[in-house]
Amino acid sequence: MIGVDLRALTQPVGIMRIMAAILTYFTTGFAxxxxxxxxxVSIIYPTFFTCKTCHRQIGASVVSWVCFGVYAGEVVLTRLRPSGQNIGFLSTLPGIMKMLETFLACLIFMSLETGQYSSFPGLQWCVAAYSLCFIFALLIILLTTAQLTSFIPFFEKVVIxxxxxxxxxxxTAMVIWPLYSFRNNKRPITCTSLCPWDKLVVVTFMTIFNVIVYTLDTVYSIRLVFFVSNE
Incomplete structure (x- = not known):
């Protein structure tokens, strides 16, 4: 991660090095x-907005997959650099998983509608779980990238x-959300494209994906803190 030497700020060469490091860090996170x-987009757009005769939509979907491949290639190349050249929290595996956790939460928030959960305490708990986890994951990203973790005792253990x-x-949300959402609630016949019922499905699958990501993140963090650091 980027370490800032205050003495370097008084030297033009030091400033240029810091700016170059920040630029590299930003491009890694952006990629x-x-x-x-x-x-x-490559999954959602063709699923809900394309058809066999929609040539422009099909072309847009193909271009989207190409862009995904290019960006994924850049991320892979960044990960394949020697460890000494990896700059920034977001270029590490924990940083990538934290980014994925917050991104999946954003997809959940985009699919939520107030009428879906306002009358059911169980679904309200699910929304609270999504919100709290998103806030704390985002806070961890900000604290780590801003080099403020040293001010929090045992930060790595707090993250675990x-x-x-x-x-x-x-x-709990993975169990409660589909249990309340799809009980006596079949897909309407009039639901021909993206409709509120489809959004319930999106929330369900994003919840499952985030359970997997959080589990992997937990296992990796425990291994990193309690096993690798003690070797």
Whole structure:
């Protein structure tokens, strides 16, 4: 990650090095975010907005997949660099998983409608779980990228505790959301394209994906803190 030497700020060469490091760090994070965005668009757009005779939509879908491949290639090349050349939290595996967790949460928020959960305490709990996990994941990203983790004692262990709680909360949401959403609620015949019922499905699958990501993040964090660091 980027370490800022205050003495370097008084030297033109030091300033240029810091700016170059910040630029590299920004482009790494941007490539990761662009990969996730292109992947989601490449799946959602052709699923709901294309047909066999929609040539322009099909072309847009193909271009979207090409863009995803290019951005994914850039992320892979960044990950294949020697460890000493990886700059920034978002270029590490924990950073990538944190980005993925927040991005999947954004897809959930985009699919939520107030009428879907306002009358059901169980679904309200699911929305609260999504919101709390998103806020804390975003806070971890900001604190880590801003180099403020040293001000929080045992920050790595705090992150592990948060990850475990997030897994538990998302697991309950993974069970409760489809249980309440699809009970006596079949897909309407009039639902020909993207409709509120389809959004319930999107929330369900994004919840499942985030359970998997949070679980992997937890396992990797425990291994990194308690095993690798002690070797």
């Amino acid at each position: 990761m975010l662009s990969t996730l965005m292109c992947l989601s 505790v948060y990850n475990i709680l997030a897994v538990v909360m998302y697991t």
